[in-house]
Amino acid sequence: MTKSMNAGVQRHAPGAIWHKSGEPLRAAPPSAFARPDLSLVTPPLAEAHDAPPAAGRLACGLQGWADRLIASCSLVSTAPVLDVREFDWTAPLREHWTSVRDEALAMVGDQREAMLWRGGAAMPDALARCPDTATLLDHIPALESAAFVTLPAATHCPARRGVTKALITCDLALAVPRSGDVRMRVHDRIVRWAEGETLMFDDSVSHESWNEANGPRLILRVRFARPLRRPGPWLARPILTLLRRHSAARGRS
16 A cells, blocks of 8 residues: 555545544642652663754754744644544544454553554564454555553653654553553643544654553553645654664664
8 A cells, every 4th residue: 555645645535444642731639549650660771763862952943944944844644633534544443443443452461552654664572462453554655563562550651752753753542541540641632541442643742651550551552654745844854864774773772
């Protein structure tokens, strides 16, 4: 299937299945459950597309310039949290989420992350273990990466930013504990995962996550190239190429 940076965009078709992503920033509601001590928990490892600290400092100015140009060429919203109705391929993910969940639970085990796609390429050995998920991923245009990702109980993932606005992130929630608050801040909005629903956001803005429950949160996280009009693709493609090289180097380390 041919994947392009301009594919997969749907304009708010009537009756589309969707989930309202996010709500205005406000304090989390009081919980009836005791909250774990997050200071004792090691935060998750950096993700493959996060810039190393030195590179992040060096490229800060260039990143801002590139992100502004990419945003000006975007064919979809540039808001921190996006409306999933703009992406028709998210509906099958929601429709078949229980099959994805069952494959994820059988595959993840004690791992925090099980990669399925990396650097724009499928990982055949991993996908062979989750055929239903593999079929769904094959229909996502311009797919860059995909993984089953857990956020362990009593974990705070500190604020950070992805390195480029050329990518958009979509989470399909597979298991969300109800024994406490599990949430993410994206810029100035608080969002929460709901099992079987998709959450679309731009992780090039500041974001952080909390799991204040007594069990892990499990999602399918996919990243795909932002649909762009010219000249956006001319800038985005070299950026994604550099990220793929960085991801490949991490995979070999």
